[in-house]
Amino acid sequence: MTGIKQVSEKKLMLCSGRAYPDLAHEVARELRIEVTPIDLREFANGEIYVRFEESVRGSDAFVIQSHSAPINTWIMEQLIMVDALKRASARRITVVVPFLGYARQDKKHRGREPISARLMADLFAAAGADRLMAVDLHTAQIQGFFDGPVDHLHALPLLADYVTRHVDTRQLTVVAPDAGRVRVAEKWTDRLGCPLAIIHKRRDTERPNEVSVHEVVGEVAGRACVIIDDMIDTGGTVVRAAEALADRGATQVLAAATHGVFSGDAVERLEKANLARLVITNTLPTLTRFPSGRLVVLSIAPLLARAISEVFLEGSVTSLFEGES
Template structure:
């Protein structure tokens, strides 16, 4: 154990989550201000003495993505120049994570660029939750603690536990995310095979597994436009699913997502508070569970140099 002070700061992306994390840690939220000039430029001022402190900046890089990212970079640069001993970037949601490889010629690998920017701005460590591609950890040359919200989400389906439950992955790539749910809930696993019909559009192909007369729990990390999860829900109903519930870590919910989810045969949606839930989405049959305790416990263990590995699953 050491005598470094722990200080937690945040930008404007999700102060409610940062305050909830501080409540868990029994700490006041650090005193920082982020303001915007008339021309759109941002400015940051930290009012606490951070010299020699162990600092954590909680900032999901969600909508408005570029502004949220820039706020995070400026906050960390400010801490670095004020002689903070260590700076941990806490990213409940990592924007640009879906751009993790070159899938065609002459395109950037933006997830790698963001990792470089975070390190250059001053991050000594990164704490992330359900990265869209877990290999993004390898884009960093600093330690990355990658947590999963599966335990937090699964609790919503344990009490009461649904009978005849089947956990479904909406595509092959999400099987690794869905499998821990199936194991926790003692349920079978099924997979929807997804066909890509254009660079930005997919449709469900066929179902691997049986859902007839079953209660289905579909698992995904991100619901963005909602196209994949809504189309998969229709396919599952066509195959005789008794009910369809969806659990997702990051409720991005952009573009037509809310309209699609409203029209889809989905009985219940459970998401976390990694991203603030839009007001319009609150008319959906949605339950929000908090990851503040999970992130707060990870921050505490990092501060005291304790193992975080038991929180990974």
């Protein structure tokens, strides 16, 4: 029978917004593919226009966008890209958000507050996303906000391996900067075989981003300490924690976090802190420089590429973290 095209295998398409194209191209190189060409621009009034410049019909499309500043613009752009893919008959659409905006607003602390992380999940579902992939969500419960598969990737192996190469773990203490990070800190201690310390802090709900350190619980005197967190925003938590550890006799203080947000005067604040090194991943673009050279940025691209490959080939994303507790 003539006139019928040969049926082809499904195709993987990596689609990037404008927030952080460098990371998308790095992931594409790991996958040995090209980033899908897209016409992305804004109208005079600021509305975003999206058009894919090649057919996406039947494709397995991965839409990658880190929610960096201006965060609301890049979230809206990613939503519009998902909508365009859905209307162009993509077979499956996976939203890849190395850093998910609004993830800290995952519960109500007081009355009349939103749960913005849930709203984010609902928006992507409404736009047409079938699957969500993110790195180190602020809390694991956010996975339950999206009504579909969620691939929650972890940067712990990447960060912990760096610390292991540069610090004698026999003299190392892992430090949770607050109660919310204790579970993650325990995973670090299990991996590195070193003790755990916890910093008790209290936030003023009327004054966001301000922290008071109350007490350090654990063995830190005469030891190197690594403060672990999911993100560093204004730097207040890390700076206060580093001061508390130094005051209690720590010989060296490092900090390791997945997301380097660095809002406001965070860089200046962190530069003045008693930190030997600050280790992050490149889930967000690092637009400001640290004059001291103490900032170390590790690439998350290989992990993202492996996870995308597993999803595309119907493999196991969990297998990437087998052996992790």
